[in-house]
Amino acid sequence: MFKLEKVYYKYHGEAGFALNGMSLTIPKGQWVAVIGTNGSGKSTFARQLNGLLLPLQGKVWVSGLDTAQEGNIPLIRRYVAFVMQNPDNQIVASTVEEDTAFGPENLGLPPEEIRERVNEALVWVGIGHLKNKSPHLLSGGQKQRLAIAGALAMHTNCLVLDEPTSMLDPQGRREVLSTIARLHQEKKMNIVHITHSMEEAACAERIVVMSEGQIVMDGTPEEIFGQESTLAELGLELPAVTMLGNRLAADGWETLRNQLETDGLVEKLCLLK
Amino acid sequence: MxxxxxxxxxxxxxxxxxxxxxxxxxxxxxxxxxxxxxxxxxxxxxxxxxxxxxxxxxxxxxxxxxxxxxxxxxxxxxxxxxxxxxxxxxxxxxxxxxxxxxxxxxxxxxxxxxxxxxxxxxxxxxxxxxTPIAFTDGLESLLKPLNMIKVPVHELAMMISIALRFIPTLMEEGERIIQAQMARGMDFHKGSLKERIKNILPLLVPFFLSAMKRADELAEAMESRGYHGGSGRTRMRVxxxxxxxxxxxxxxxxxxxxxxxxxxxx
Structure with missing residues (x-):
C-alpha cells in the first residue's frame, strides 16, 4: 500500500531535516502505530502519505502511485483519508451530515449516492442520530468519529490518523480507539496511527518507532515493548500494564514479564501460586 | 444560545x-x-x-x-x-x-x-x-450567472458557509481567551476609555493567531478530503x-x- 524510499524532508527556514532518509513499506490492510517523542518527524511522515507534503529527495508510492506526480494526487486522496489532532479544525460544514458529505461532493458523485453513503457512514460510526446537529455541540469523541465517517463516505481503503485522541477525554479516547479497531477488523482498512499513547500503540499489529526523522525500531508490539532499555534511551515508556508486570517479574514472578493487555496480566496473576 | x-x-x-x-x-x-x-x-x-x-x-x-x-x-x-x-x-x-x-x-x-x-x-x-445552509445554497444558485463575468460565486458561497460554521467555535474561543486573561489579573471593566481599548489588545492577538492556525489546518483537512474548488463538485442537498x-x-x-x-x- 505505502512504500517510502529514502525520503528526506525539511521545513522552510529550519536547519535540521524533519525526515532524514526514511524508508518504510506498509503492506495492504496492516494496522501500524507510529510512536516517537515530539519532533521525531511523525506528523511530517503522516503528511507524506497523502501528498500534503512532498519529499525533497526520495520517493513515496501509494498503491503504486508516485505522490510527486501532480496528476496522481486526486486518486491518492481517494485512497487515503486523514484524521487530524484537533477535531474542530477539520469540520467544514455546519451540520453533521453536510460535513460527512463534503468528501463525496468533491468526488462529483450523484446526490442520491452521496446521501446513501453519508447515512451509512454516520450509522456505522454510531452518530446517525446526530446527523442534523451542529458540529460544535458534539463531544470530542463524536467529532473525531464524524471525521472518520467523512473518510468512510469516501470509501477509502486507508486511514491515516495524526494523534487523533490527544485532545480527547478518556471516554472519547475509548470511542475513537474502538472505532479504529472496528475499521481494521470489519472494513479491512489499512490504519496508520500516529500516537503518543503506548496503550493505544499496543493495539496495533506493528509498531514503528521514529527518532530524528528516521526509523529506529520496527516490529510487533511484543517485540518493541520487550526492549525496555532501548525505548528508555529514546525517551519512551512502556504501557502502564507492561511496566507493572515487568516490575513484578523483577521481584521474581517471571511469568508476568511483557504483558501488553490488562486482561492478560490478570490471567497470569491468577495462575500464580 | x-x-x-x-x-x-x-x-x-x-x-x-x-x-x-x-x-x-x-x-x-x-x-x-x-x-x-x-x-x-x-x-x-x-x-x-x-x-x-x-x-x-x-x-x-x-x-x-x-x-x-x-x-x-x-x-x-x-x-x-x-x-x-x-x-x-x-x-x-x-x-x-x-x-x-x-x-x-x-x-x-x-x-x-x-x-x-x-x-x-x-x-x-x-x-x-x-436555514443558513439553504440560504447560502440559494444565493449561490441565484448568483451563478455572474460566473460568466468572472465573479467567484462558488468561492464566495464557500467562504460564507465556513464563516457560519466557525462562528460558534470562535465565540467559544473568545470566551476562553477572556477567561485566561482575567485569570492573569486583567480587568476589562475598569479604567479610562483609552485603557479599556488598550486592554483589548491582549485578547485580539491570541485570538487572531489561533484563527490563523485554524485556517491553516482547515485548508489541510479540506485538501485531504479532495477539495479542488467548485468545478466538478456536486451537492448532496439539491x-x-x-x-x-x-x-x-x-x-x-x-x-x-x-x-x-x-x-x-x-
Whole structure:
C-alpha cells in the first residue's frame, strides 16, 4: 500500500531535516502505530502519505502511485483519508451530515449516492442520530468519529490518523480507539496511527518507532515493548500494564514479564501460586 | 444560545415558507422590496401591509420573534419618523422657535417608519424560515450567472458557509481567551476609555493567531478530503423548484405589476 524510499524532508527556514532518509513499506490492510517523542518527524511522515507534503529527495508510492506526480494526487486522496489532532479544525460544514458529505461532493458523485453513503457512514460510526446537529455541540469523541465517517463516505481503503485522541477525554479516547479497531477488523482498512499513547500503540499489529526523522525500531508490539532499555534511551515508556508486570517479574514472578493487555496480566496473576 | 441569534435566527416549525425553495423566497422578498418603494397612496399602503400580514400567518412565526428582529432598528425607525415630522413642509401643528411639526410631516414620518418596519419584518420572514445552509445554497444558485463575468460565486458561497460554521467555535474561543486573561489579573471593566481599548489588545492577538492556525489546518483537512474548488463538485442537498415555489414567485410578481399599473397607468 505505502512504500517510502529514502525520503528526506525539511521545513522552510529550519536547519535540521524533519525526515532524514526514511524508508518504510506498509503492506495492504496492516494496522501500524507510529510512536516517537515530539519532533521525531511523525506528523511530517503522516503528511507524506497523502501528498500534503512532498519529499525533497526520495520517493513515496501509494498503491503504486508516485505522490510527486501532480496528476496522481486526486486518486491518492481517494485512497487515503486523514484524521487530524484537533477535531474542530477539520469540520467544514455546519451540520453533521453536510460535513460527512463534503468528501463525496468533491468526488462529483450523484446526490442520491452521496446521501446513501453519508447515512451509512454516520450509522456505522454510531452518530446517525446526530446527523442534523451542529458540529460544535458534539463531544470530542463524536467529532473525531464524524471525521472518520467523512473518510468512510469516501470509501477509502486507508486511514491515516495524526494523534487523533490527544485532545480527547478518556471516554472519547475509548470511542475513537474502538472505532479504529472496528475499521481494521470489519472494513479491512489499512490504519496508520500516529500516537503518543503506548496503550493505544499496543493495539496495533506493528509498531514503528521514529527518532530524528528516521526509523529506529520496527516490529510487533511484543517485540518493541520487550526492549525496555532501548525505548528508555529514546525517551519512551512502556504501557502502564507492561511496566507493572515487568516490575513484578523483577521481584521474581517471571511469568508476568511483557504483558501488553490488562486482561492478560490478570490471567497470569491468577495462575500464580 | 447566543450564536443562533446572530446567524439568521432560524425558527424551526413546519410551514409553507419553511418548505419553500430558498431561491423562490429570495426572489419574492426582492419583489416585495420593490413594491414597498413603489407605493405612494393609502390603498397601496394598506395593500402591502395586508400582504405582509398574510405572509406572517403563512410562516407560522410567533409575533414575539418578529418583534425581536425589530430591536436593532428601533433607533432608526424613531429617527426617521422624527426627522420626517420636522422636515416636510405643510400646515404647522406645533412650533417652538424655528422647530415646527407639520401635519404632512407627521403623516410622512409615520409612513416612513412603518415602511422600515415592513422591510425588517419581511426580511426576517426569510431568515426565520430558511436555514443558513439553504440560504447560502440559494444565493449561490441565484448568483451563478455572474460566473460568466468572472465573479467567484462558488468561492464566495464557500467562504460564507465556513464563516457560519466557525462562528460558534470562535465565540467559544473568545470566551476562553477572556477567561485566561482575567485569570492573569486583567480587568476589562475598569479604567479610562483609552485603557479599556488598550486592554483589548491582549485578547485580539491570541485570538487572531489561533484563527490563523485554524485556517491553516482547515485548508489541510479540506485538501485531504479532495477539495479542488467548485468545478466538478456536486451537492448532496439539491434545491428543487416546485410548482408551489413557482406560484409564490408568480403571485408576488402579479402583485408588483398590479401596483405598477395602479400607480402609473390607471
Amino acid at each position: 447566543k450564536p443562533t441569534v446572530l446567524i439568521g435566527q432560524y425558527y424551526p416549525v413546519d410551514s409553507f415558507f419553511h418548505r419553500s425553495d430558498p431561491r423562490a423566497k429570495i426572489v419574492t422578498l426582492f419583489f416585495y422590496f420593490f413594491a414597498l418603494f413603489m407605493v405612494d397612496d393609502l390603498y397601496a399602503k394598506i395593500g402591502v401591509t395586508v400582504l405582509l400580514f398574510i405572509g406572517v400567518l403563512i410562516a407560522r412565526i410567533p409575533l414575539k420573534m418578529l418583534l425581536k428582529s425589530l430591536k436593532p432598528v428601533v433607533f432608526f425607525v424613531v429617527l426617521t419618523a422624527v426627522l420626517n415630522a420636522f422636515m416636510i413642509p405643510g400646515e404647522v401643528v406645533w412650533q417652538w422657535g424655528f422647530l415646527k411639526i407639520t401635519d404632512a410631516g407627521i403623516y410622512q414620518g409615520i409612513w416612513m417608519a412603518w415602511r422600515l418596519i415592513l422591510l425588517m419584518i419581511s426580511a426576517s420572514l426569510l431568515t426565520l424560515t430558511t 434545491l428543487t423548484f416546485t410548482v408551489a415555489d413557482m406560484m409564490l414567485v408568480a403571485l408576488m410578481f402579479v402583485f408588483l405589476v398590479g401596483l405598477f399599473l395602479y400607480r402609473w397607468v390607471l
